[in-house]
Amino acid sequence: MFLYFINTALKKKNFNEAKSHLKNLVALAMSDGHLAEIEEHLMLAVTRSLGLSPEDLKNIQNSPDEIKFVVPESYDNKLEQFNDMVMLVSVDGHIDDEEMKYCWKLADKFELPSREVEKILSRYL
Numbered sequence: 001m002f003l004y005f006i007n008t009a010l011k012k013k014n015f016n017e018a019k020s021h022l023k024n025l026v027a028l029a030m031s032d033g034h035l036a037e038i039e040e041h042l043m044l045a046v047t048r049s050l051g052l053s054p055e056d057l058k059n060i061q062n063s064p065d066e067i068k069f070v071v072p073e074s075y076d077n078k079l080e081q082f083n084d085m086v087m088l089v090s091v092d093g094h095i096d097d098e099e100m101k102y103c104w105k106l107a108d109k110f111e112l113p114s115r116e117v118e119k120i121l122s123r124y125l
Contacts, residue, residue, distance in 0.1 A: 015052075016068065016070050017070045017072055017073075017077070018050040018051065018052055019052070019056065019060060019067050019070075020067060020068065020069055020070035021046075021050065021072075021081050021084070022043070022046070022047060022050070022052065022056070022057060022060050022067075023060050023064050023067040023069070024069075024081070024085060024106060025043050025046060025084065025085065025088055026043065026057075026060055026061050026064055027064065027102065028085050028088055028089060028099060028102050028103070028106075029043060029088055029089075031096070031098040031099050031101075031102045032096035032098055032099055036091070036092040038091050038092055039088055039091055039092060042087065042088055042091050043057060043088065044057060046084055046088075069109075071109060071110060071111075072110065078110040078111075078112055079112070079116065079120070081106075081110070082103070082106065082107055082110060082112060082116075082117070082120055083120050083123075085102075085103055085106060086103055086120050086121055086123070086124050087124060089102075089103065089124075090124035090125070095124075095125065103117075103121070104117070
């Protein structure tokens with residue numbers, strides 16, 4: 001019985017982290033003032049990889065303020081989420097200044113070392 005509660009808590013925690021990640025992607029995709037079709041497709045692919053539904057993505061897009069920001073616990077998840085963000089902003093062939101500012105802001109919140117941020121950015125620039 002105790003393991004059931006631990007498992008349930010872990011699933012909820014992972015679910016909240018996944019929703020927070022999607023919220024960050026939505027905000028980032030919209031930071032340049034428009035959502036390109038290819039950005040929408042990429043967000044949908046990330047949504048599915050996180051085990052969430054397209055409906056979850058739509059709910060987050062329609063009500064982003066209802067989703068609490070969650071810093072990923074593991075360093076690997078921080079890197080993965082940051083990589084997703086940089087991939088998203090570069091997918092339309094142009095990284096806007098606002099998009100870059102948002103990426104750096106989240107890198108700071110994730111407490112990622114500058115060298116790792118630069119390494120990820122260099123893959124897409």
